[in-house]
Amino acid sequence: MSSRRSFLRATSLAPFLSLAPSQPPATLIKPPRLRPGDTVGLICPAAPAYSQETVKIAQESLQALGFQTKLGPHIYDRYGYLAGRDADRVSDIHAFFNDRSVKAIVAIHGGWGCARLLPLLDYDLIQRNPKILMGYSDVTALLLGIYAKTGLVTVHGPVGSATFNAYTVDWFKRVLMEGETVTMKNPTEKGDNLTQTQDRITTIKPGLARGRLVGGNLTVLSHLVGSPYLPDWRNTILFLEDTHEDIYRVDRMLTQLKLAGILTQLAGFVFGKCSDCGPGSGGYGSLTLDDVLTEHIIPLDKPAFSGAMIGHIRDKFTVPLGIDTEIDATAGTIRLLESAVT
Known part of the structure; x- marks a missing residue:
């Protein structure tokens, strides 16, 4: 009887015990600040870039800030509502973290699909090559997952398709270029x-x-x-x-x-x-x-x-x-x- 009670107690707790614990605090890693002339890599980690004009506007906005831009090799891929297969979207992220000429990685937009990439990411590669990763909405999955796994400071900020108006640009510059404690x-x-x-x-x-x-x-x-x-x-x-x-x-x-x-x-x-x-x-x-x-x-x-x-x-x-x-x-x-x- 006691063994049956123990079994029932264990099975009743099983759903809670199976929940993965939150990651313990990692050593905080800060990315280098952005400087004029730096290259920003643009990716689509979730929804496709349906419009080439949207990508062009993102490039022109960043170029107006004094940056060069580089497009992920799979940025125009499409697999249904995703910007290509999971492995290809991950490969763009890995390529930019491994590319020493790229100083920041910015998502064109969100949508859905970033969480699918979390088990496929090479967190050791990311930790060895810290750089700014920025976006919001569905990109939250990458921001949280990479921060939790590596300790890298990630950035909830404008995506490439966002409006880079004076207000948004001011906070972007102060936080990521000037390094202010705003x-x-x-x-x-x-x-x-x-x-x-x-x-x-x-x-x-x-x-x-x-x-x-x-x-x-x-x-x-x-x-x-x-x-x-x-x-x-x-x-x-x-x-x-x-x-x-x-x-x-x-x-x-x-x-x-x-x-x-x-x-x-x-x-x-x-x-x-x-x-x-x-x-x-x-x-x-x-x-x-x-x-x-x-x-x-x-x-x-x-x-x-x-x-x-x-x-x-x-x-x-x-x-x-x-x-x-x-x-x-x-x-x-x-x-x-x-x-x-x-």
Whole structure:
């Protein structure tokens, strides 16, 4: 009877024991800063480059910043909704990490497919050849997986197809070229209104918090739970963003992070923008995004705010993963305590 109880106890715990633990903190590796004249490699690690014009605009934007560009050999490949076969997309990443002339690697866009590459990556090669890897949305899988496995600081920032306007370029330059310990703060312009109506900060829980800055797209991050491609969450500042998600889905994904024990380990929390995340078919019967964030985050009793310029938006911060950071949830600021690059 006792052996039967032991068996039942073991099998009841099996789903939890099978979850891969978060990666222990690796020695932080900072990539060299970008300098005028450097070469930036452009890749499509997820969705295809349907338009040659999109790639051309990405090249011209980076060239206007003073860089040279190099296209991944498989950048125009297509395999259904993917930019070619997994092995070929990985080979472009490996080729650029192994190419000493390439100083940064930037994704043209996201889509879906980066998580498929995580088991195929040569993490030793990446660790031996540290350089900037930048993107957002589905690229979150690469940013988190490579950071967790190698300790390399990766960058949640504009993809090649993003709008390289003055606001976005300013943060890009300050973080990745000048190596500043910036304080990221939303615009405060009122225009001709009596008060600010755009890009406002909402304080969820006031206060200061310090920790390693880690995060990205909520959908992608939540789908990596249980894999070995997430970092240790202890004493981290988690930042999240998303787009085109019904509120109940945001609720579902935050619930998953809570059930996995991630939220309780945080030092602080920042939610950026959730673009086009309305109540959907729930209509007036739906919770709001504010409702969901309040319900999940307030009980943590950790400094937290929402509305940061992070996400599928025109004006965006350049946010490095793994850097010691302080947030002020009352002021709505993110202050890097060290440079993201060498």
